[in-house]
Structure formats: C-alpha cells, structure tokens
Amino acid sequence: MARFVDRLLGLPEETTPAVETARDLRVPMPDGTVLRADLHRPRGAGPLPAVLVRTPYGKAQRPVRYFTGVLARRGFQVVVQDVRGIGGSGGEFRAFHHEREDGLATLKWLRAQPWCDGRVAMAGASYLGFTQWAVAPYADPPLAALGLGVTASEFVGSFYPGGAMALFNTLVWSSSMGTRDERFAPLHARRVRRAMRHLPVGEADLAAIGRPEPFLRDVAAHTEPGNGFWDATDHSAAVAATTAPASMVTGWWDLFLRGQLRDFAALDAAGRGPRITIGPWGHDARALRAVLADQVSWLGAHLHGDAAELRRAPVRLYLQGAGRWLDFDAWPPPGTEPTRLYLSQGLAWEEPTGTDDPATFVYDPFDPTPNIGGPLLAPGKGRQRDNAVMERRGDVAVLTGAPLDRDLDLIGPVSATVHVWTSTGHGDLFVRLCDVDRDGVSRNVTDGIVRIAEPGTVRADVEMHPTGYRFRRGHRLRVVLAGGAFPRFARNPGTGEPIGRAVAMRRTGFEVFRDASRPSALTLPVWRG
Structure with a gap:
C-alpha cells in the first residue's frame, strides 16, 4: 500500500526496501523526563547521518508512519520522536513551550549515538516544522538541512491575526x-x-x-498584546542567524503563509540561499505531495550528495487564475509594483478628490457576519468560495470596480489602510478582496482583519494574506468590508472585555471614510512581468 501511495503522489522510486526499526528508544532530558523515539535505518548499515522528526501527533499515527517510511525507504536514517507528554514520552504536553530545550537535548543525544555519524537534518510539516525552528537557530554545530513544510518560526501571529482570535x-x-x-x-x-x-x-x-x-x-x-506568555515560543528573531540550508513548501491558502514568507525573506536577506515553493493548496492533504517530494530531494542533496534537485530557482510559485508555475530569484518577484486601489462609491485606481459619504454597516455579535472560505483547518470549507451568501447581508459594505480591460496579475503581499470610526470604540474590521467573474460570481482572493480598541476615527492598517492571482480581462475587483468573519475569528463583543472571558456583547456601528481628506485603499502587488 505504501508503494502504491508513493506512485500516486509521484515520489521517486524507493532505494532501500530493507529497513530495520528499533522502537521506543529512551531519550533523557536535562530535567529527568524521558522522551521516546523510534529509529528506522537501512538494514546492516554503519554510522549514517540522521533525519530527526519530532511530533505531537504520536509517532505511531498513520500519517507520521507514512512520512517516516517515505524517507526510510529512500535510504535515510530517520529518528521520529514523540514530544513531551505525547505517546510514550514523559512529562506534560504544553503546546510550543518545551520544543527548544527538549529539541536541543535530543539533538545532543542523537549525535552521541554510535549509529549516527554526527550529521543531523530535520524534516516535517506544520507543528513538525515548528520543532525544527525551535532547534535550528541554536544548534551547534548547525543542522545539515531543514525541510520546512507549511510552517513558520512563530505561530503566535496565526493565533491572533491582526489582534483578533x-x-x-x-x-x-x-x-x-x-x-x-x-x-x-x-x-x-x-x-x-x-x-x-x-x-x-x-x-x-x-x-x-x-x-x-x-x-x-x-x-x-492571552489575547491581549504584550503579556509575554508566548515570547519563548517565538523564534522569528533568530531566523536570520540560521545557517542550515532550508527548503520550504507552503500554499496560497495556508494559515502560516505570512510567517513562512517572512522566514524566507529573513534567510534570503542574510544570504543563506533558501528555496520556497508556493502552490494552490491550503493546510491540507493537497500540500502533501509537494512537501514529500521537496523534502526527499532536499535531504538527498544534503545528506546523499545528490545535487541535481538544487538546480532550480529559489522561488517557485503557482499563479492562480492563470494555471501557470513561475520561477523567480526573489520574493516578492522582480517587476512587482505596489499599487493603490481606492475605496470610493465603487473602486478606483485614482486617489479620491471629492467628499464621498462613508460606507456604513452595523456588526451584531448576536448574528455575526459569517466567514466563507479562506485559510481554514477544514477540508472542503477553506480556500476560494462563492461569497454570495455573505455579500447579500445587510451588515457588510460591498464596493465593486469596473470590468478590467486586460489581465491583472497580483504576486506578493497585500494590505489595506482604512480610515474607520466605530460607535463603541471596540471592533474588528474585516477586509476581503474578491474576483467577480463575467457571470457575476464573486470569489474570495485574499483578506485580513484588524482589532480596533480606541474611540473616534482611527487609521486601521490591515495586513492581508499574500497572494499570487490573475484577475482575467472582463472580471471585476470587489472589496467587502465587515465587522468580523465568524467563526473563523471570535466575535468582538464591542465592550473591550478580553475575548477569553467576555459574555456580554454590544452591537457596533462602523463608518469607513473614502474622501479626499481620509482616503482608504488597498495596496496591491501588481506584477508586470
């Protein structure tokens, strides 16, 4: 069955069908806790480099077994370990908090084993990628390679995007x-x-x-900024100092996309030579094929000396709407020009000169504006969807531009600057960019949210999801404004009470300004390649 799945996913042929396994090896931690790991290696081999995989999902779980099997059947010596408090490992699991200390202790233990030649790489996706970032910047000597699938060096930004939970x-x-x-x-x-x-x-x-x-x-x-609870789990400041060669895979609909692109940019600016693949998938099984293929080739290059797969552009991305893969030397791609799209009675490329009335709507947490699509941990519910149900509601403002006279390509970061007033001084501003086709069907392309916690008119800067997308000639751009997107984001109660314990809720009125003195706009990465 494993070989059948390998072929289905387009993986290279296995090279080492004879694999021996040692289960539940004891890995002592400095505090006396013992973590458990399995070792998979070519039968009868001498000392080899090792690929370390650390997981909170249980090393005996089928997806983890398959992943480690893919590597082991291709000649890699793989050590897969249950993190603290998981499976047979001792201690209490506290997500993200023990991975640095436990990971470094495991690395020291691993390098001391007679069957390891001292070289250690790490691989995996999602949380398994985070465990790599918890070790790589601090490893001495450095790791031999990193295989980073749909992950980031810090997850806190994905817990509270724009300050919303x-x-x-x-x-x-x-x-x-x-x-x-x-x-x-x-x-x-x-x-x-x-x-x-x-x-x-x-x-x-x-x-x-x-x-x-x-x-x-x-x-x-811990939703309030600056409380320090998550500080020790944020490894983003150390990314640039990481010298281990890194290969990344992410998707336009992955919830960690923004963080992963920041990690790539930090490594690239430091001259570390990373590579990244960005595909048309989310945080789901659609990314599996790309992650596996990428990590097999990357580990083969750095542990087996097979450098053929290194001859590719640092950035490979899929341009949605065009059906094309593109290669670039940098992120954002050369030829990308930040371009302002202004909110008016519709949408306009020219800065407003008049005194248009503000766009208004009322957010009711008792009947919250629903979310449709986007980067969700829900197969079949995320990604790009028809937004008709949301756009017909009375608690949104819908602004639509004129039909495009040519194709419009966006590749890069997207943001919005919105001048907004709230009746309570407490609210969430949700901004979504959609593609309206010739039949009038509106589909989400990217969005973002920001928490407002001050009275009066404020300038709200919204970081939206990066994108690579072609709007076809004859299509129209549409911007949807709302006070939330539930249940993707927790409802803002409109009272200022911390989200975690709020029970009472108030309706919040919004006014979004779009006149010459308070222009609101999206900044789009227009690619003219």
Missing part, C-alpha cells in the same frame, strides 16, 4: 489534540462546530469535548 482553527486543533487518544474522536466534529458559539470563548473546550483543553485555554487567556 483565530477561533475556528484554534478550537479545531485544540479539540483534536484533546481527543487524540480517543477511538471515536472524529465524532466530536459536530460538537466542535456548535461550540464555536459558546461563551465565554475560554470555556468553549467544555462544549466541544467535555473537558478543559490547555491549548485553547492558553490562547483564549
């Missing part, structure tokens, strides 16, 4: 971790979805899985 992804992941040892865990899915309306948010785990779950409680309790 990412409720859907947080509750889905925390619920799956809280039921990871249960035989019928998938049956919780419907309860989890209903629990997203539970108040206070900090106790939504009780409604979802019937008991407290530490990660959900940590995220809900």
